[in-house]
Amino acid sequence: MILEKLWPAAKVIIFNTAGDFGNGGPRQKPLPGFHFIFDISTLADWLLKAKLENWPRVRICFTPLRSNVDPLEIFRAVCRLVADFGDVLFFVDEIWNFQTSSSSPYELRELMLQWRHYGLCLMWTAQIAQKVDKTLLSVSTEMYVGRLNLENDLEAVRRNARIPEDALAQVPNLPDWCFIHRFENGSWKVERP
């Protein structure tokens, strides 16, 4: 389902937080046509070159490796790069790693709230809805909600994600791989990949 959303975009940068995406690992989701980068400085060079040479398509999956550097610092640097690069789909896997329910780093806030200025499209995933910044939940135009059982998660979605009540009633009982898709205009339907 994620790949379906990513594929039509000409320029995609993935922040592969948990290392879920990759073309070699046994438990990794394959990403055909993507270039995998593991170093923030290399990523910066690639984006600068793509900008200078006006590449028609940019597909990069950045996986931060474990190091002494604070992961949050790396994420903020990537956000700055993405904002300066512009006109790109920025996908952040497990975004709750970099925010709390009430706050986000300044760079991410810029992408969340001033995305139109940079021509950005921000996509994100999160296992735990209650850990996602409520600002992000409220400004997201489209939403896919899988099965949630904890009351705090349901409450976060109910209060901030603009999910209709009749759709929320189905959330705790959704089967595996079924999602409630809430569209920008507020309508919704159950979808499965």
Add this chain to the structure above:
Amino acid sequence: MAQKKRRGHKKAIPAKVRTNGAAQVDTAKPSGDPLAGAENLANDLVGSVRNMIKKKEPSSSSPEQQQPGSQPSPVEDGSIPSPKTSSESSDVRELAQTVEQIHAKFGAPAPENPTPGASAPGPEANQRGPDIGPGVVEPPDHDFIPRETVREILELIFSGTGKALTPNESRSLTPLTVDMSNEQGPRLMGNSESRAFWIWLGVMTVFIAVRSERGARLIEWICDAVTGTGKSKVEKPKEENKAESKPVVDAKKASTQPVADSTSPASLAFKEDSGFQVPAKQP
């Protein structure tokens, strides 16, 4: 360094004082040549603007001057192509500044030159295929057949002849549709040699199934065994063998005339089961 700065500062101060003083003198004159005063004012204005530009020049041009030095790798010939518009140039400048800051903070990048054909460092670099160029995009590995079509095909296979799958059963096909058909399928079909083999195998299977009754029966038997529809059909080949052997016996019996018939006079009337053809009528 501090002394040099102080000396430079001292030089700058008298210049300011001089210009201000000149302006004051000119404007304080109650009468005189107004054109000369205006000329002095204009000169002062030009001088102050020049000073402003001189002060700002290093900061505004520093990213452009520093780009080639700090980023030698992005462009092959070492020069950075000039952007078309001022907005583009400012965007590139901001990005270059950010890149510089990142290099300063996180260190220089790996020796890899960011060329599209180069491979990225990391544990998976050797496991994946060649990288694509900026303008060349590989077709998607996933969904080379639409998922719904794969699902319908699998539902047809697993539902057998009549019984339709329940929604839960249909949902349980998802791992098969996604993982097997959409992921393993491209891997098997990705190599051109494998693709030729599978195409040949498919064509031959269809050919055998069409031409040979036994082949068709075997395929039908395999399908029945896989889908598990009707165990009676699994034993069908035996019944068919019996059915095949029976006509042979009947034919043998038919070849020998019955005892009663042997004594009865032969009939010259044409019968369809006699094995003889009706002679064509002559005109």
